[in-house]
Amino acid sequence: MQSPVYTCSLDNVTQLINRIAEKMPVYGDFGSSKTTLSPKGFFLPALEKLYETAKINDSYKITPAPPENAPFVLLGIRACDAAAIEILDGVYLNDPIDPQYKARRHASYIVTFACETMGANCFCQSVNINPAAPKGDVKAWVKNGTFFWLAQSEKGERLTELLLDLLERTIPAGNDLLPVEPPDSAPALPLPADMLSAFNAPVWDNLHRACIACGTCTFLCPTCQCYDISSHECTENSEKTHCTRQWDACLYPGFTQMAHGNPRPSKKERFRQRFMHKLVYHMQKYGTSACVGCGRCVNKCPVNMNIVKVAHVLAQEEVNAYV
């Protein structure tokens, strides 16, 4: 059954947030744009402990880090980031399920917020995401000075129950359901059709040159999910160690370095990997591209390189191959 739509006045939104915050931590707000950092760190922290070992009687006692399952709310997640969380779910909640990710994900309530305008360098519509209709446990939007609230999952309904005395049930007029008409839809980001010809395209020889392999794009990207694992001796007690997992980037040479050599020996191959993974490999494996058009990498790349350019140059290459 479709949940009812609720409203409240803009002045009362703070009250809503405070009510939820009495029950559990709330992160984010219904601010004017998406956050600089993506929400992925709430589910896959930049650094986390996986387990500890203690050497007792010449044997290792292994203690896994306890799952983090205390409920929390993310407020104001945009359509792009909500789509990105689904992409991460596809990786981490598929067998074998990642228990740490699953605990945090199940503990989370995601309240999304519809975009009224496209931000600078945003291109979610080019990857088939409607910024005015975000997914999430609850979707919120503002129209004509009124705040709208619609639960989209069982979790969303539980959250709504906390707020019933602050919300008013409405039967919205058809055009109230969307904050604004979705901004004019942009031309689709061209995705290479053939994996091997995109991989072998000569354009990579030049495309990578500007890239300084700083990894900013991978850390900002809401869908980049690669990690490293390492083991450390505790400084206080040499019989104890902890094993951590941390974000990593395929742009770094050490990512694939092996004793007998590196299958991606130069920046060209590493640069190619990042974009091939986003635009082609993920599509082939999961049926969607791994770019949600949030534009963070476009905004922050220090040498002004970006996935939109790469996709268009590759597409041009494909066209050239057929004429």
Add this chain to the structure above:
Amino acid sequence: MCNPNLGLIPFPARIIHITENTADTKTFRVVGEDEKKPFAHMPGQCAMLSLPGVGEAMFSISSASTNEEFYEFSIKRVGKLTSELHTLQVDSPITLRGAYGRPFPVNDVLIGQDLLFIAGGIGLAPLRSVIRYVFDNRDKYGAVDIVYGARSSADLVFLEEIQNEWTARPNTRVHLTIDREEEGWSGNVGFVPTYIKQLSFNPSKIALICGPPVMIKYSLATLIEMGFEKTQVYTTLEMRMKCGIGKCGRCNIGHKYACIDGPVFRCDEIDELPEEY
């Protein structure tokens, strides 16, 4: 498909025996805490072996899955962790998690077939688990040919086991080769691919190749010349690995992950992947 119970948390384990195979390779026998094997495995699968505080790395389980007492890992000293492992004594504790990866198809495709094993150097480690599995289920498979090469006789891992045990097995031929002449060496001298050509095998066999990338490449080319189809040849791809469960992204080749879709691949499957391994 990937075992849904696999994770990143290891089991405590212990080394119970060490054999020095060559100047840089040792074989470690490992058991879990209660002297048992904490997880099952199939030939060609790998496990993550770690020394807490030092590091963790993927190694092929070189013993047969039919061995119920222990795992064996044949480990070449190449860097930080492997050097540290080489200093360990019997009874040293380590940690272990697995088993990872797609095994060789020992219970379907290989059944009833004549098998040709081709290995170079430490590449014999993953094939040894298949070879020993075949010996333990001898009547299920046809003739066995093993071509094994290394730089010198001192670099042939498991040489004693091969000479004392393998050559005595029924319907089994072992062909050893080393790169350069040596005093007292009665086997062949020359590179593995050249030797395969001389031996000229019937292309009705199923071939399993493991070793350095160049050796795999030229051996495969030689087999194709002899009339083998790529669908009859299996090999393993070695990529750097961290998680072993298709999440950390490290072993990605095209849309495949070597840790779950491999490390064993049929050679025609490799043709569909970007050449980046």
